[in-house]
Amino acid sequence: MQSLLNGDTHTEIINxxxxxxxxxxxxxxxxTVGQMCWHCQYPLKLAITNKKNTSRGNWFIKLFFKKSLYDDKPWRRNLPTSPQxxxxxxxxFKEExxxxxxxxxxxxSLQGREVWYPHPTFGTFTKDQWGQLQYxxxxxxxxQFGV
Structure with a gap:
């Protein structure tokens, strides 16, 4: 599975x-393409800020969906989006x-970070899983936009 923490993968995404x-x-x-660029920022901000949280997440989501966040199987089209x-x-577009x-x-740039706090919904991820999720x-x- 590719990871945004990997140099070649990072370059591919930027290109x-x-x-x-x-x-x-x-x-x-x-x-729209501008809205998509805005939408993609939140998961990155969540990982970068790396805030400790006390939420235990949603057990149903963790049980059934967490593994699909960082496996090799592509997500299907038109998945529901969290309201926020x-x-x-x-x-x-350009700004976003x-x-x-x-x-x-x-x-x-966070490849060397040792402590990664849990995701507020999905719980604990390893550093590799965080990178795979972002990718x-x-x-x-x-x-979705053909690139």
Missing amino acids: RLDKLNENSERLWGKM LKAREPKN RDKLKSLINEFH KHLNHHLT
Whole structure:
């Protein structure tokens, strides 16, 4: 499984992101390319801030879905989106893409981090699983826009 903490994978994601433009058309879903760039920022921010939380997460989600977050099987199209991650208003593509690239670079720079706190919904991830999750989410949405 590819990981955003890997150098070649990081470069691949940045190169694919650079192929997008404000006119990139989605192959499925409802988000515009600017909204997608905004949407992809939250999981990266969550990992980067690495805040200790006391939430035990949702046992049902952990039991049935957690492993699919970092395995090799692609996510299916049109999966439901958490309400706080839905872009409800237009987003400026260039601004959101630049923010996303910055977060991708910042996450990639955390290869040496030893302590990774649990995800508030899915619980504990290893460093490798965090990197795989970030790659899988970005890959899903870049594929959504044909790159």
